[in-house]
Amino acid sequence: MATVLKETAQDANPWDVSRAELYTQDVWQEPFRQMREKSPIYFCPESKFGPYWSVTNYKAIQHIEALPKVFSSSWEYGGITVAGDGLDHLQEGDIPMPMFIAMDPPQHTAQRRTVAPAFGPTEVERMRADTVARTAAVLDSLPIGQPFDWVEKLSIELTTQMLAILFDFSWEERHKLTRWSDVLGDIESFDTLEKRQHRLATAFEMGASFKELWDRKAQNPGQHDLISVMLQSDAMKHMSHEEFMGNLILLIVGGNDTTRNSMTAFAYAMDKFPEERAKLEQNHSHELAVNAMHELIRxxxxxxxxxxxxxxxxxxxxHQIKKRDKLALWYISANRDESVFPNGDKVIVDRENARRHLSFGYGIHRCVGARVAELQLTTLISELQKRRLRVNVLEEPTRVPASFVHGYKSMMVELSQY
Ligand code: HEM
Known part of the structure; x- marks a missing residue:
């Protein structure tokens, strides 16, 4: 892991942790450690995204998320990433697409309530057998002893399949979901008119495709996929086109990049921490696989x-916070808060309190898809164990250049059997 940031602008503030290059080069750990120690609530006066507060410890993030009236998620003020500027600052090529993650009560409550049952324990249990079968099929299709890109062949494939099933989306066209998710989840795509227009064109392409699906579902009521569930609900059936697109983007980006990147993280971390890999190779219990899953997501x-x-x-x-100030809640830092997770940069698959992580957020917006993500990652760990497969990383992965989605673009690996 590099420890010094290369090619940084001379005058960059080292504590401006919204800079994409910190994540591309994997050198974000030290600035966050310093902030947690010296100034866990820090005002960054200038950045590519304007001034913002960085909140970097566990306690303060929980405190803020428990007060949604004072600390709003609303898209009207700029929404849920440090990039957004809200209705007062719309630029050419911007069209707000409201989604319920970026709404406050009461709209948030009503829309969340509509989709939440599709991710509840009963539904997720119903997905288990199919998830195991699909994970097994993908693993069995991979070559042993030959290099391949884990991100493309495994992480993207499995998460895209899951989304296609959740939406009852065309199986043959499912890879479109990946492309849409990559473009729409990229907060670095706001900085030029050209990029905003490309983003918008992608959103409309996706909207048109889903509109067809929506119309088909409307004529065929009573199904359990996410579009049918939205269509049948009072809170969502009267959504505007923009709101419909916004909520689709939410479910696609929410479910795609996140789970994909935790699957890649698992393979990367096991290679990086061989003594932890040995624990999982020796102990195939369900309890350890579940704990390792929580630890990897942390x-x-x-x-x-x-x-x-x-x-x-x-x-x-x-600290005096002014009306309309932006606050970035850095889960990536809270998950390494020394008072909760000692030695947090290290993966410890049997870490006692791994499940206390904040990767799914906290409070009224806590991730609605958490159980689906947990099922997918635990299944991957168990199916690798069943086949006694080890993932050997051949070179450092390339990483997503962004301070929002924290992940991997590609990672060359080779499988062996232990
Ligand atoms: C490891 C995988 C995942 C991670 C790390 C993750 C993370 C998050 C986070 C941080 C939030 C916001 C929490 C907050 O503001 O307090 C969130 C909300 C949400 N996530 Fe996930 N997510 C994951 C998987 C999924 C999946 C698989 C889906 C669905 C297919 C999904 C759908 C959503 C939705 C709809 C919301 C909005 C909830 C609300 O505003 O009430 N996520 N997720």
Whole structure:
């Protein structure tokens, strides 16, 4: 792991952790450690995304997420990433697409309630057998002893299949979901008119495709896929086209990059921490696989931050926050808060409190798809164990250049059997 940031602008503030290059080069750990120690609530006066507060410890993030009236998620103020500027600052090529992750109560409550049952324990249990079968099929299709890209052949394939099933989307065209998710989840795509237009064109392409699916589902009621569930609900059936697209983007980006990156993180981390891999190779119990899954989601933190906007002047642990200030809640840092997770940069598959991680957020917006993600990752770990497969990483992965989606673009590996 590199420890010094290469090619940094001379005058860059080392504590401006919204800079994409910190993540591409995997050198974000040290600035966050310093902030947690010296200034866990830090005002960054200037950045590519304007001024913002960085909140970097566990306690303060929980505190903020428990006060959604004071710290809003609303798209009208800029939504859930440090990039958004809200309705007052719309630029050419921007069209707001409201989604319920970026709404406050009462709209948030009503829309979340509609989709939540599709991700509840009963539904997820119903998905188990199929998830095991698909994971087994993908693993059995991979070559042993030959190099291949784990991201493309395994992580993308498995998460895209799951999304296609959740939406009852065309199986043959499922790879479109990956492309749409990559473009729409990229917060670095706001900075030029050209990039905003490309983003918008992608959103419309996706919207048109889903509109067809929506119309088909409307004529064929009573099914259990996500579109049918939305169509049949009072809270969602009257959505505008923009709101419909917004919520689709939410479910696709929410379910895709995040789970994909935790699957890649698992393979990467097992190679990086061989003594932890040995524990999983020797002990095939379900309990250890589940704990390793929680630990990997903590360690990776597939969404590095969520953002909130202050709705009023307020005090936060001695800091004066002004109405409309942006606050970036850095889960990636809270998940390494020394007071909760000692030695947090290290993966410890049997870490006692791994499941206390904040990767799924906290409070009223806590990830609605968490159980589906957990099922997919645990299944992957168990199916690798059953086949006694070891993933050997051949070279450092290339990483996503962003401070929101924290993940991998590609990672060359070779499988062997132990
Ligand atoms: C490891 C995988 C995943 C991670 C790390 C993750 C992370 C998150 C985070 C951080 C939030 C916001 C929490 C907050 O503001 O407090 C969230 C919300 C959400 N996630 Fe996930 N997610 C994952 C998988 C999924 C999956 C598989 C789906 C669905 C297919 C999904 C759908 C959603 C939705 C719909 C919300 C909005 C919830 C709300 O606003 O009430 N996520 N997720």
């Amino acid at each position: 360690w990776q933190t597939p969404l590095a931050h969520m953002r909130r906007t202050a709705t009023e002047d307020t005090e936060l642990f001695g």
